[in-house]
Amino acid sequence: MNMARQAQERIAIMGDEAVALAVKQSNVDVIAAYPITPQTIIVERLSEYVANGELDAAFIQAESEHSALSICVGASLAGARVFTSTASQGLALMHEIVYAASSMRVPMVMAIANRSLNAPLNIHCEHGDVMPERDSGWVHLFATNVQEAYDLTFIAFKLSEHPDVQLPVSVNLDAFILTHSVEPLTPISDEDASKFLPPRQPLYSIDFDNPATFGTMALPDTYMEFKYQLKEAAERAGQVYPEVAEEYARISGRRYWYFNSYMADDADAIVLVLGSTYGTLKTAARRLRESGLKVGIVGLTMFRPFPEKQLVELLKNAKSLIVMDRAYSYGGLGGPLYMEILAMLYRNGLRIPVMNVVYGLGGRDFRLDEAEAVLRMAFDGARRGRFDEHVRWWEVRA
């Protein structure tokens, strides 16, 4: 497929393939990964591109995910543009190095095919794999459809390598629902991709002529200051993101923001979500709006750093909120997004009734009629000024 000629022409493509295409067009230097369902297509396509000479990169299949990410850290320190991908158990196995990568301020992009964590073993869509990584300092972006998974990959590389950021970035796409679904994609041309992403210019790298020591041990006298650097960098990523997204908008015609929203500006009831469920909610919301219910929805594109200011601005006039989580913090107050929203509302003086709907764990389907039911429930909460429960596990046989 000659992408240069077919630029701006829509094609039908699977989510995983779209990510692989974006990585190819991003002129990566090193790819190191370990296969895990349902990310396998990403690494298989990339190895095909390399084997056929379509992508000039080193493709390394590591012997485990922990080593895959370690290879990426080494390669990035050597100055390469690096990509990896994983899901679920693989991400959990990488966990130690996930923290090392962000704390060592190593630019790279990882596509995560969000899948549930063992046990029980389950290969289907859930956000429980990336949530344990939210404290790491990585930038976490979420795609709601295949086009977004593709576009966000370019944005991720640019954001990651930005001199004011220098952080690894994840692009999250729902297992099977996005990874294996064929959807329409309007790609950018190879030429536009190379203009947006010229070869990486590392701020610092392994260089015998300028020898540096990377990955030192820091004692209590300096450790906190190094972590403060990480805090600042993570927050700065949020400030740099709009300019990167703006530049991407100029070449693609598609503008990305901290979140997608539909009819949220004047909504009485708003439902918040991460990932592909946004699409289902949008169809349901459109129908309910047609019947006169003032509902709205928000799908976060940037989850870390958390876009507090912009979300508060959007949500402050809502009369009720339902936060949908496709993950849970067992023994905690609810799902991770719900807890974040609660904290955000409280410290901004917003006493809006909030409810947590925990859904779709282990890939359990969330249908259009269920989306409508959740929106109606949100609207009902707005009407009554309260919800009857804090957390509901949707349609669980309890």
Next chain:
Amino acid sequence: MSSQTIFYKTPKDLPREEWFASGHRLCAGCGAGIAARLVFKAIRGPTVVVNPTGCVEVSTSCYPYTAWKIPYVHVAFENAAAVASGVVEAMKILNKKRGKKIHDVIVFAGDGGTFDIGLQALSGALERGHNLLYICYDNEAYMNTGIQRSGATPIGAATTTSPAGKVIPGKQERKKDLIAIAVAHKIPYAATASISHPLDLVNKVRKALEIEGPKVMHIFSPCVPGWRYPPSETVRIARLAVETRYFPVYEVEYGKVKINIRVKEPKPLEEFLKVQGRFSHLFRPENAHVLEALKKAVEENWERLVKLEESGITL
């Protein structure tokens, strides 16, 4: 490239440059310190060292002090071979795409980060055939965390997690054979060396760097507090290890074993053991069976190497 080429004939041939500087915090008399000094005398150009967590790492790269004059990378404990693989491949592709200078990549890892937790990454790197030199400095226990037993601890040795107890007198399991594991991956070169024989060591490092592909070296590095002996004895003990056949010095080139130091009349193993506190319990009559087991292990190891060399078999 003849395997007989000697790069350094006498100590005077060793370069003056100290790529591994003073001011590091390794113990006085540390075998690993001697190993590091020697290894980095043999670099041949731009080189980067990848070092997993361990004695050398914490003592030579604690912010704001670094003892390294060459680029240095530490990431974690068990992934040095993986990190090094990434460095090697990145340099190769960046050299091809943008003319970046290729650096020799040397992993300098303890037995802690190699024999056990680091074995998977090492195996993966060897199987993938990256052009790197993996050097294990072996002080036969997890010394950095307080002398706990490792897969490199010999049978009978006392460590803090295999103490010389009344019921269990020291480690009851045999030492893993790192070179055999490495060679099972069909790599072009693997070798052992002892800090007591510095010219043999540096020549092997340099020779290995000249070979394309994955190479493994296993360097015997005595530890003052872990093995319990006075700091001045480090080199003597390393020499005794060789002279008693406890630590054979040999190479395996393309699967062919070559014993470099033919110990014709080995000193009795007791001479090596008695100068180290970690073996003192083996001299009690009730532990004689453990001493015998260790002696047997040393003998079997030597015999096996001699047979492999004589048979000319390709491993």
Next chain:
Amino acid sequence: MSAKRIVEPVIKGQFTYKDLPIAAMIPVPATSLEYKTGVWRTRQPKIDHGKCIKCLLCWVFCPDAAIKRLEDDSVKVDYEYCKGCGVCETVCPVKAISMEEV
């Protein structure tokens, strides 16, 4: 940038997170030279240059590079870093080095 610029603010405790290199990297080689390990020792080597045959074994074996090799291949102890381990005394083939109490 000099090693002192990296080391001194930490010793004095006078720095903010902005003054430190990114991610705890050390962009200057061999800053350990600022740390004089000589204060560790309780004994120190004395070289008898009359006996010394310039074999350089003491220079080869010192774990701390605290025996300096001079232009003419004679050797000199660097007392700033010598930890007093005594390896040099044991490896000298002509007993030209003796460890003395500090």
